[in-house]
Amino acid sequence: MxxxxxxxxxxxxxxxxxxxxxxxxxxxxxxxxxxxxxxxxxxxxxxxxxxxxxxxxxxxxxxxxxxxxxxxxxxxxxxxxxxxxxxxxxxxxxxxxxxxxxxxxxxxxxxxxxxxxxxxxxxxxxxxxxxxxxxxxxxxxxxxxxxxxxxxxxxxxxxxxxxxxxxxxTPGLLWPKLENEAHALSLAFIGAIKDEILDVEELAAQLLIKLQKICPKAISARFEKIQSETRDEDLLLAVCASRGFLLHGGMPDYARGARIVLDEFRAGKIACVTLDEPNEADD
Ligand SMILES: Nc1nc2c(ncn2[C@@H]2O[C@H](COP(=O)(O)OP(=O)(O)OP(=O)(O)O)[C@@H](O)[C@H]2O)c(=O)[nH]1
Ligand SMILES: [Mg+2]
CATH class of the missing domain: 3.40.50.300 (P-loop containing nucleotide triphosphate hydrolases)
Incomplete structure (x- = not known):
């Protein structure tokens, strides 16, 4: 993304x-x-x-x-x-x-x-x-x-x-170009970039992939249909299934699932996590 x-x-x-x-x-x-x-x-x-x-x-x-x-x-x-x-x-x-x-x-x-x-x-x-x-x-x-x-x-x-x-x-300052894609995603996950300019379903899907890697137990505890074997592309679907987010006709309500994932992550309800470490190569 x-x-x-x-x-x-x-x-x-x-x-x-x-x-x-x-x-x-x-x-x-x-x-x-x-x-x-x-x-x-x-x-x-x-x-x-x-x-x-x-x-x-x-x-x-x-x-x-x-x-x-x-x-x-x-x-x-x-x-x-x-x-x-x-x-x-x-x-x-x-x-x-x-x-x-x-x-x-x-x-x-x-x-x-x-x-x-x-x-x-x-x-x-x-x-x-x-x-x-x-x-x-x-x-x-x-x-x-x-x-x-x-x-x-x-x-x-x-x-x-x-x-x-x-x-x-002073007003918050974001640098004009977000060259590092991982950093740009982290900024979007934590809510530093207006959601209005982002594809929130894609963002939530990416966040779920990240959380599944760094805190798999916490994510399964929060959304019970997420299991260790859940594939990356099915994580948001599993969130919708966990919460019963369905549209008329039984289709998953991905928009609602995405909103919940972002809101609950930003409020610290999923887990207290740190997305980057001090000893990474780009220092
Ligand atoms: N949990 C938690 N929430 C915080 C903390 N500091 C700020 N917040 C929340 O973060 C949100 C943003 O806080 P602001 O103080 O408006 O942020 P800002 O940096 O002034 O934002 P801009 O003026 O838009 O650049 C608010 O909902 C605050 O309640 C903190 O240390 N912990
Ligand atoms: Mg402010």
Whole structure:
């Protein structure tokens, strides 16, 4: 399945990012803990230059715990500050503390000059990764709009946390070309690409094939008609059979089956899985 993606507003979002980087001391890059590699923007290294950067492995409640530990070690080995986090139910102190740690040298330097530095942090990441939720978590209140679909935040928004600490929310940024097909699929599985532009039945079928490989027991437990011997091309049919999704005339309701597979996967109801590993060849 080839995923074509070139929305016009992404170019604008990229410009916005470049502009706003000039205003901040630190960048908090939110990755989805279920697919840290696929959700890392390959452009960001060049854009950030030597800007202080923190990695947050967000939605870690939906990812495989052991895989998250491996990703944390991998980022730490690169000398980066990294925090596995659940923004939907997270410890706001832990998130604020990691930003404080990253900016402590700058704050101390300014203090020596008699200035109480206001730390400004920008939160960046792909659409729907949880940027606005992360900011609300630190703020302890619903200060930015969130939603369970990509493209909710449309412009930049400053959120003042304390007199000396401000966070910048920005729209999600997807790079224009998704050259790596596996990464493109992962982005679509986790809901970073609008379903409206995708063939959801094909997407759900691909997701079932992937899950059958990485967590066969969980997938059979969720959809009882899926067995270890179920062929790849019959997985969606087995989902429909498991839930009794039939159209008039007895044909399987593939559209409904596909919707359920995507929704339940994204909500972590099938299994907590991580789709990519830190030691793959393309590092
Ligand atoms: N389970 C879980 N859900 C989360 C977490 N963080 C965010 N969410 C959910 O993910 C969805 C997207 O969150 P947003 O904060 O709107 O994402 P965003 O990155 O700001 O998205 P855009 O503004 O569209 O780029 C919402 O339904 C949140 O409740 C998390 O750590 N765990
Ligand atoms: Mg947002």
């Amino acid at each position: 080839r995923i074509h993606w070139y929305p016009g507003h992404m170019a604008k979002t990229r410009r916005l990012l470049i502009e706003s980087l000039k205003l901040v001391d630190v960048v908090v890059e939110l990755l989805d803990a279920r697919a840290p590699r696929a959700t890392a923007n390959p452009d960001l290294n060049a854009l950030l230059k030597d800007k202080t950067r923190i990695i947050v492995l967000n939605k870690c409640d939906l990812a495989d715990l052991e895989a998250t530990k491996r990703w944390v070690l991998w980022y730490e080995a690169k000398g980066l500050l990294v925090l596995p986090f659940n923004s939907a139910a997270g410890n706001k102190k832990a998130a604020a503390a990691v930003i404080e740690k990253a900016t402590a040298p700058l704050v101390a330097k300014m203090k020596e000059k008699g200035v109480n530095k206001t730390v400004r942090a920008q939160v960046v990441g792909i659409p729907n990764v949880g940027k606005s939720t992360f900011i609300n978590c630190i703020a302890g209140a619903a200060r930015t709009k969130v939603g369970n679909k990509p493209g909710v935040t449309r412009g930049k928004q400053w959120v003042k946390i304390t007199q000396y600490f401000e966070l910048l929310d």
